[in-house]
Amino acid sequence: MDILSYLVFFSAVSGIYAIATLGLNLQWGFTGIMNVGVVGFFGVGAYATAFLTGPAYPDAFGGFGLPPLVGYLGAMIASGLAALVVGLLTIRLRHDFLAIGTFGAAICIQLLAMNLKPITRGFDGLHSLPRPFAGLAATPVAANAYFLAMVVAIIAAVVWALERMVRSPWGRVLRAIREDEEASAALGKNAFAFRLQTFVMGSMLMGLAGALYASFTGFVSPQDLLPILTFQVYVMLIVGGSGNNYGAVLGAVLIWALWTMTETFLGAVLPAGLKQQVSALRVVLVGLILVLMLLYRPQGLLPERANVSREARLQG
Amino acid sequence: MTIFKTLLLAGVAGVLFAGPAAACPAKIGAVLSMTGSYATFGPPISNAAALAVEQLNAAGWKVGDCSKLEYIVRDDQTQPSVGVDAARRLVDLDAVGAIVGPITSGVTGPLLTSVTVDKGVLVIVSASSSPTFTEMARQGKLKGLFYRVLPSDALQAVAAAKIAWDAGYRKIAVFNLNNDWGNNLGKQFAVTFKAMGGEITGTVTYNAEQPSYRAEVNKALEAKPEAVYIAATPIDGSKILRDWISLGGTQKFIFPLGMNDAKVVEQIGDQYLKDAWFVTPGAPQPNSRSVFYENYEKRYNLDPGKGPGPGRDSGYDAAALIGLAMMAAKDYKDGKAIAAAIGKVTDPAGTPIMATVDDYRKAVQLLGDGKTIRYVGATGPMTYDQYGDVSTPFVGWQLENKIFVQKKNVSAQDVADIKSKTGT
Known part of the structure; x- marks a missing residue:
């Protein structure tokens, strides 16, 4: 029962990461937009849902006490708007310049969360956010299980929608832009518009992930907005398979397991003398697996499929 | 792929093996x-x-x-x-x-x-x-x-303000890390010190892990404070102190818990920290604190005096x-x-x-x-x-021959009295 309780909890968090990874897959996997500001949009979503659904604080903004679903929608809108602003300014930049631009945007968002104390309470964080299903379920474990079911349903819906989108003519343009932006422009495609669209849509998914995270843990602070999260989501996508939506979900679950569970596992199997070093060994293990993946399977566990349309079947 | 699968299976097995305990x-x-x-x-x-x-x-x-x-x-x-x-x-x-x-x-x-x-x-x-x-x-x-x-940050900063006041400082700058810990310490120190009748020349906050803190240090030095309360972590604190000392700032420092770290003393040099006060929770000596440090040093093979740390x-x-x-x-x-x-x-x-x-x-x-x-x-x-x-008592430490020595005690009652007297 307790193992079940942990697995439910673990799956819910890795599902949340999967949603962010799906967002990044649309941007990086399909369109080649190097967004290194994943955590920024995650953070906008987390704070937006905290403002909309959270209790009233005497010293912060928000406290509207709206239902979680409104919070999630609001979070997607807020992160979409943030992405629109960032995107209009930076999306014309190429790879590394765009990476620097989006990274800067994410840092700005973290600094805002840290310093806009009358609104965000700074490092004190927004606490006691309502956790969905907490009142409906008999036990906290059941509440987490309902939450997990909701996350799984959201992932299923997102994957279904993304699969349809990337297999449509619209999706084929994305890949054309990724492979050769000049060529697709020469064919009359407005690369800027397509890139902006995917940037905003992908970031909305990241915002949704942030919103789910905040309402699942019930607490949000600037410490949730550290750049490490962007790195984690990239690792998840690269290991799972960039350009494959199922790969993105698989990568999220596997990498999150590697990031967390290995500690308990290593603790159980290592000889007593090495137990003190478990934390450091885990970092080594994550790095080792990343390097091995990049060396021997750079396309990821589930590589991108070559067929670009339901009607067309190409030789892989 | 095979390695990955094996590791994953091993991981799942390990987790299942590990519990329930x-x-x-x-x-x-x-x-x-x-x-x-x-x-x-x-x-x-x-x-x-x-x-x-x-x-x-x-x-x-x-x-x-x-x-x-x-x-x-x-x-x-x-x-x-x-x-x-x-x-x-x-x-x-x-x-x-x-x-x-x-x-x-x-x-x-x-x-x-x-x-x-x-x-x-x-x-x-x-x-x-x-x-x-x-x-x-x-x-x-x-x-x-x-x-x-x-104790919550508020009490720690009250004790620090009392130690600063008792040391005769009247014009102090506040320099703190921009996070929950630093901001709370800085704010509470400033409020308490002002309520005691002292002057706060200004509060400068800094962000963690910057390569240099010259700009922030310059800003804090503008008002020529007599002493400075620096709420920093050891790594940032060492950088701040280097800039502070090289720009000719006062060496009358007051530090909260965290800076009482042997590494800081090593990196800065104890000749610059002669007038520094390190204010931490703790009871007057002899007490179970010093016993703890001795045991800690013995257990982990540390030199005497290396035990205390945040x-x-x-x-x-x-x-x-x-x-x-x-x-x-x-x-x-x-x-x-x-x-x-x-x-x-x-x-x-x-x-x-x-x-x-x-x-x-x-x-x-x-x-x-x-x-x-x-x-x-x-x-x-x-x-x-x-x-x-x-609520615990507090101790003001100073350095003697690179070793932290208890020089001043502030009881839990003192802190409560100051809080009620100054209405902070």
Whole structure:
């Protein structure tokens, strides 16, 4: 029962990461937009849902006490708007310049969360956010299980929608832009518009992930907005398979397991003398697996499929 | 691919193998930053907690038929989502009833709201000193399952302001890290010092992990302060001090807990820190604090004087309190019962028990007979209010031959008096 309780909890968090990874897959996997500001949009979503659904604080903004679903929608809108602003300014930049631009945007968002104390309470964080299903379920474990079911349903819906989108003519343009932006422009495609669209849509998914995270843990602070999260989501996508939506979900679950569970596992199997070093060994293990993946399977566990349309079947 | 699959299978098997845990040995969990940006703090705090558990075992720790206490630390990597998962593994897979809590409040917050309170697990934090948790406790959100060993930042800064005032400083600059800890210390110091009649020339906040702090230091120096209160972490603090000293700033420093680190002294040079005051929680000497440092140095083969460092004493006390409370509760699984027994081991009328194996032996006896004790830990005697906040005495340290020496004491009563007198 307790193992079940942990697995439910673990799956819910890795599902949340999967949603962010799906967002990044649309941007990086399909369109080649190097967004290194994943955590920024995650953070906008987390704070937006905290403002909309959270209790009233005497010293912060928000406290509207709206239902979680409104919070999630609001979070997607807020992160979409943030992405629109960032995107209009930076999306014309190429790879590394765009990476620097989006990274800067994410840092700005973290600094805002840290310093806009009358609104965000700074490092004190927004606490006691309502956790969905907490009142409906008999036990906290059941509440987490309902939450997990909701996350799984959201992932299923997102994957279904993304699969349809990337297999449509619209999706084929994305890949054309990724492979050769000049060529697709020469064919009359407005690369800027397509890139902006995917940037905003992908970031909305990241915002949704942030919103789910905040309402699942019930607490949000600037410490949730550290750049490490962007790195984690990239690792998840690269290991799972960039350009494959199922790969993105698989990568999220596997990498999150590697990031967390290995500690308990290593603790159980290592000889007593090495137990003190478990934390450091885990970092080594994550790095080792990343390097091995990049060396021997750079396309990821589930590589991108070559067929670009339901009607067309190409030789892989 | 094969390697990956094997590892994954092994991982799943390991997790399944690891739990659910057998009932005995009793377990004290810990979620600490062993890696990540707070990795300088985590391992020594964890060592201190492990020492407490070793000593309790050596003293014959016992609850019912179980006479072995085990310490399990999990790494939060200084990232809240990882810390929350680590706590979940401790309560679900290792079946711990009580946890030595995280260093940073950003991890402690979600850990409380999404794991421990629901599950009825006690958390005693070693360092998270944000007032947020007092606020949550007041709203009844923590169900009495949260305790601190460190007094909240507000009290620490009041003691620092008193030490600054008593040292004769009247015109002080405040320089603090821009996070919950730094801002709360800075704000409370400024408010208290002004209420005492002193002048604050200005408050400068800085962001962590910058390559240089010249701009911030220059800003703080503009008003020519007579002394400066610097609430910084050791790594940033060393950089700030280098810039501060090279730009000719005053060497009358006042530091909070954290800067009392041998590394800072090594990097800056003790000739520049002659007038520095290091203000930390703790009781007058001789006390169980110095005993703790001796034991810590002996256990981990450190040179004398290298024992003191941020959070070690409080990490030790958090684990010792849990171990003692388990005996008082006659239960090591039920967090609520352990939490309810904290009062029995910090009873002002109880027999004083210091942080030594001999005293723990007495405690085993007394608690076994159903008597109460007063744990006088490495951070001094503790008194808890109903929100899990602690009041402890404070100590002002100065350097003599590169070793921290207690020079001034501020009692818990002094701090309370100043607070009520200045209305802060």
